[in-house]
Amino acid sequence: MEQPSTDGCKQLPGVFGPIVSLKRCEGKGDCVEVCPEHVFRVQRIEQDDYRELKPFHRLKLRVHGMQVAYTPNLDACRGCGLCVGACPEHAITLKRR
Numbered sequence: 001m002e003q004p005s006t007d008g009c010k011q012l013p014g015v016f017g018p019i020v021s022l023k024r025c026e027g028k029g030d031c032v033e034v035c036p037e038h039v040f041r042v043q044r045i046e047q048d049d050y051r052e053l054k055p056f057h058r059l060k061l062r063v064h065g066m067q068v069a070y071t072p073n074l075d076a077c078r079g080c081g082l083c084v085g086a087c088p089e090h091a092i093t094l095k096r097r
Helices: 030-034 047-052 055-063 082-086
Strands: 016-020 041-044 067-070 092-096
Touching: 016 067, 030 082, 082 092
Parallel strands: none
Antiparallel strands: 016 092, 041 067
16 A cells, blocks of 8 residues: 655654544554554554453454554654544544643
């Protein structure tokens, strides 16, 4: 897939950061594909995060292969918002850090 333009990324890295709702995320990876700064990684949900979810959300995660998006490169985010628009579950919000 062709990398999106970073022209919409007006902020310095680290001013904004994506917050992923693990209750909504189904690990489809659209955020990984569109992020020009490589902020996201889809992986198996970490055990501590899984334990904090309610039974309904645990079941939903099992149906979707226990995969969610994490932000290991959070400090690189420049606030373009491409991830927010790309997420089919509306699981990502941008917040000022």
